[in-house]
Amino acid sequence: MVTFQFVPYQDIELLSSAKRINKLLNIVKENKIVVMEGKLKKEEEADLIEITMEEISPKFKGIEISVVNPDKNKQNVGQKIKGVFANMLLGDRIGMTIVGPASVVKKIEQNPDKIELFTKENSKSPKKRYRKKKK
Amino acid sequence: MVKKFLKKLFKKLRFNPFGRKSHVKLGLYGPPNGGKSTLANRICLDWLDEEMSSVSHIAHETREIVIKEQVNIKNKKGKELTFSLVDTPGIATRIDYEDFLKRGMKKTVAKKRAKEATKGVIDSIKWLDSMDSVVVVLDSTKDPYSQVNITIIGNLQARDIPVLIAANKVDLKRANIEAIKAAFPQYEIIGISAKYGKNIEDFYEELFKVAK
Numbered sequence: 001m002v003t004f005q006f007v008p009y010q011d012i013e014l015l016s017s018a019k020r021i022n023k024l025l026n027i028v029k030e031n032k033i034v035v036m037e038g039k040l041k042k043e044e045e046a047d048l049i050e051i052t053m054e055e056i057s058p059k060f061k062g063i064e065i066s067v068v069n070p071d072k073n074k075q076n077v078g079q080k081i082k083g084v085f086a087n088m089l090l091g092d093r094i095g096m097t098i099v100g101p102a103s104v105v106k107k108i109e110q111n112p113d114k115i116e117l118f119t120k121e122n123s124k125s126p127k128k129r130y131r132k133k134k135k
Numbered sequence: 136m137v138k139k140f141l142k143k144l145f146k147k148l149r150f151n152p153f154g155r156k157s158h159v160k161l162g163l164y165g166p167p168n169g170g171k172s173t174l175a176n177r178i179c180l181d182w183l184d185e186e187m188s189s190v191s192h193i194a195h196e197t198r199e200i201v202i203k204e205q206v207n208i209k210n211k212k213g214k215e216l217t218f219s220l221v222d223t224p225g226i227a228t229r230i231d232y233e234d235f236l237k238r239g240m241k242k243t244v245a246k247k248r249a250k251e252a253t254k255g256v257i258d259s260i261k262w263l264d265s266m267d268s269v270v271v272v273l274d275s276t277k278d279p280y281s282q283v284n285i286t287i288i289g290n291l292q293a294r295d296i297p298v299l300i301a302a303n304k305v306d307l308k309r310a311n312i313e314a315i316k317a318a319f320p321q322y323e324i325i326g327i328s329a330k331y332g333k334n335i336e337d338f339y340e341e342l343f344k345v346a347k
Contacts, residue, residue: 042289049228049286050260053253062229065282102229110280 002033002104002119009038009093017044021051024099028063029055033100033117038093039067048099061102066110066117069095159218161206161346162266164259164291166283167194167225169272170303174329175203175222181335182208188222193238195252197224200262210343211336218346223262224255226283263290268297268346275302275326276309279318288319299345300324301338306331 005027012020021044027034040048045065052063098108098115106118163171172188179187187203189196201222208216230252235245269291273279291298300319302312306328316324325341327334 042286042293045282045286046260046263046290049226049283050257052228053230053256056230056249056253061231062227065228067282067285102231108282109278110282 003031004035005032007034007036009036012036012038013093017041017047020044021048024048025051025055025063028099028101029060031101031104033098033105036097036099039069039095039097041092063102064100064105064108066098066108066115067095068098068110068115159216159267159346160221160265161218161342162221162223162262162269163272164223164263164266164269164287165225165272166274166281167227168192169225169274170329171225171272172197172201172222174270174272174301174303174327175201175220177329177332177335178206178208178220179203181332182206187220193235193240195225195227195230195248195255197222198248198251198255199224200255200258208339208342210340214343216343216346218267221262221266223259224252226256226259226287227252228283230256263296264294266291266296268299270299270301270342270345272301272303272329273315275304275312275315276307279315284318288322297345298322299341301329302326303329306333 024034104119106120109116163175165171172190175188176186179185188201203220206218206220230249232245232249235248300322302315302324304310305326312326325338327338
């Protein structure tokens, strides 16, 4: 079973960078995949990687992260202008950030307009039971 | 505050009235196994007749910052450029010692390597602020749209650090420079083979534009 936890931007908007990162990492360490509205600042992404490395342990192997932004190349002029105003008003609220524990998420592949999340296969297959047929 | 604003403005205009920078730090950044150390060795062998880093097929071979001071290169026009070359550990978001076990390492060695690798990633990120220019070395046979690549380049852009992207391993059949150009269209990208020296002269020419 894979658990996704949605984090609306308003939950982290007023937090400091350190508290934002701690909040996301604490959810990830519960073996949940975070789906966060919006995105972190670039410096916060680097801090997230740094703090993840500090927290690496036998139980916590790290994270997989992916940020989805609207693909500007596929927008027409009107959409691009709207995008500029949206950016001015909403800033980091645009887009989506996915962070998952390395123990659950094998990898996240992103193209400009799609994300593919590969989870680790359950290596323990159920044992088959055989019964001898009575003659 | 005014001095800070003026410094930032002059940096953007690439104009430094406060004097020429005599000590330029050029960093090699990127994900693990992209060929940063191989490129560092190529540069040092070409200009200093010696290597500076150890290389391996196993990721996270470089686990601490390695610096080579006073690397002096010349271009075709005879112009000289002197810099300190900084080879950094590959930046990753996950490190598992079991990956090293699969490569044939013993458990104690694998655990030690993993611990050193995590410290190496932390050091790489901390050293970002110290760089004057950066060459981001990407493996051109791999998908360039990884968040690590985007984060590294985004952070360099946020810090106004000039970036040159080296699409490495072009000697391999699976190499796809066009994918890297599509992923990072706003940056100068040069395809090279650090191992075999392919296109390395053009790479040195590009360095003059980036490392000022």
